[in-house]
Amino acid sequence: MKKLGIITYYWPPAGGPGVQRWLKLSKYLARQGVDLYIVTVDADKATYPLVDKGLLDDVHENIHVTRTTTSEKFGAYKKATGTTQVPFSGFSGEEVNVSFVQKIARFIRGNFFVPDARKGWNVHAYNAAAKLIKEHDIQHWVTTSPPHSSQIIGRRLQKNLGIHWTADFRDPWTDIYYYRKFYPLAITRWFEQKLERSVFSACDALISVSPSWSTLYISKGATPADKVHTITNGFDVDDFSSISPDRPELFTMTYAGTLASQYPVADFVKALNVLDFPVKLNIIGSWDASSRLKLEDASTHVDLEFISYVPKKDLNAYLVNSHLMLFLLPEVDSASGHVPGKLFDYLGGGNPILGLGPVDGDAANIIRDAQAGQVFSYDDTDGIVNFISKMHDTGAPKTPSNKIAPYERNQQAKQVLAAIFGSD
Numbered sequence: 001m002k003k004l005g006i007i008t009y010y011w012p013p014a015g016g017p018g019v020q021r022w023l024k025l026s027k028y029l030a031r032q033g034v035d036l037y038i039v040t041v042d043a044d045k046a047t048y049p050l051v052d053k054g055l056l057d058d059v060h061e062n063i064h065v066t067r068t069t070t071s072e073k074f075g076a077y078k079k080a081t082g083t084t085q086v087p088f089s090g091f092s093g094e095e096v097n098v099s100f101v102q103k104i105a106r107f108i109r110g111n112f113f114v115p116d117a118r119k120g121w122n123v124h125a126y127n128a129a130a131k132l133i134k135e136h137d138i139q140h141w142v143t144t145s146p147p148h149s150s151q152i153i154g155r156r157l158q159k160n161l162g163i164h165w166t167a168d169f170r171d172p173w174t175d176i177y178y179y180r181k182f183y184p185l186a187i188t189r190w191f192e193q194k195l196e197r198s199v200f201s202a203c204d205a206l207i208s209v210s211p212s213w214s215t216l217y218i219s220k221g222a223t224p225a226d227k228v229h230t231i232t233n234g235f236d237v238d239d240f241s242s243i244s245p246d247r248p249e250l251f252t253m254t255y256a257g258t259l260a261s262q263y264p265v266a267d268f269v270k271a272l273n274v275l276d277f278p279v280k281l282n283i284i285g286s287w288d289a290s291s292r293l294k295l296e297d298a299s300t301h302v303d304l305e306f307i308s309y310v311p312k313k314d315l316n317a318y319l320v321n322s323h324l325m326l327f328l329l330p331e332v333d334s335a336s337g338h339v340p341g342k343l344f345d346y347l348g349g350g351n352p353i354l355g356l357g358p359v360d361g362d363a364a365n366i367i368r369d370a371q372a373g374q375v376f377s378y379d380d381t382d383g384i385v386n387f388i389s390k391m392h393d394t395g396a397p398k399t400p401s402n403k404i405a406p407y408e409r410n411q412q413a414k415q416v417l418a419a420i421f422g423s424d
Helices: 017-031 053-058 073-079 100-112 119-136 149-161 184-204 211-219 237-241 266-274 289-295 312-320 333-337 342-349 362-369 381-394 399-409 409-421
Strands: 005-006 034-040 064-069 142-144 164-169 205-208 228-230 252-259 279-289 301-308 324-328 353-356 373-376
Touching: 005 017, 005 119, 005 149, 005 205, 017 034, 017 053, 017 409, 034 119, 034 333, 053 312, 064 119, 064 333, 100 228, 119 149, 119 301, 142 184, 149 164, 149 184, 164 409, 184 228, 184 252, 205 211, 205 409, 211 228, 211 333, 228 333, 228 409, 237 312, 237 342, 252 312, 252 342, 266 289, 266 381, 279 289, 312 342, 324 373, 342 362, 342 399, 353 362, 362 373, 399 409
Parallel strands: 005 034, 005 142, 034 064, 142 164, 164 205, 205 228, 252 279, 252 324, 279 301, 324 353, 353 373
Antiparallel strands: none
């Protein structure tokens, strides 16, 4: 039996997208006979932006979970900045005008908590993993990030105990689209890029979620190139098999995820206002005040509803029972490689996708290959209007199931085994 250790900060009852990848992969790895050991943080001491206790039901019964205490720095960060909650990804929870205090908070986070404010968990996670290695002879380990401080645990385990270490990157490190919003000083950027490169070069294998980002990591030191494996996010068939489709009479579009200033939705609103039929638009997740104000410029024939985070089970029902899924990418240099997990949940829900962002990016290629919809640039108002109108007139036909099969989690678990264990 293959043994695999996984070090992940996000694990149920943590909610949100960060927990999904390895929760689902571990479920199918366990079904395929892998003996899995999870090292994570004690939920009572963790700093999760979101909690979803329903995800505990998805933890396979044969997975061994070790929870540790933590000495992370969020307590000190909160005191230093006056903040009361854990920030959302991409600063999606901010008001229209960023205050001076918020800018100071960003600066402190970006320059005094490098690589992130959760690095105080490392010593506890390392000790727990080292104990498991000694007791169970687990020679293959995965560290997944963000938080990118988790990658340092894998590097230390490899150096001190000689394990085979796979670094999984759900998002880029210093190339994430909001990195500069932390106002890192030149010396901070130098130090963090050096740290990043040491991880890329030292790991035995690296898993990336998109082809473009795999190329980026290779260019930044992940060599030899054949140790880098592209395994996208995916969807779990079990999440959708029990949901009976029940679309409402009103043509309904749904967006799920983060919505921040880097998502220029003003032209999309112009397209909505041209439509000559009523539309319901659900925005589910987290958003900044500026984006909300832009969406609220929609005319009265658009029934706009903002819905805060809902449990994954409820979100799946929204996805299935919509006519059209809205998929947005941030308008930043790295957007061509951005393939967030929500895209694959959209595929699992089976409804067509309206994408806005790079028309030649990795996400656009996946949508085209799966015959799951179309992607337009943000300012292509005519194209957006014509596509929405076509979906309305044709009843928004479902995506062919055979086209999305490669993105099922059970198939991806096999790819993970090959990436980590090779021919072992």
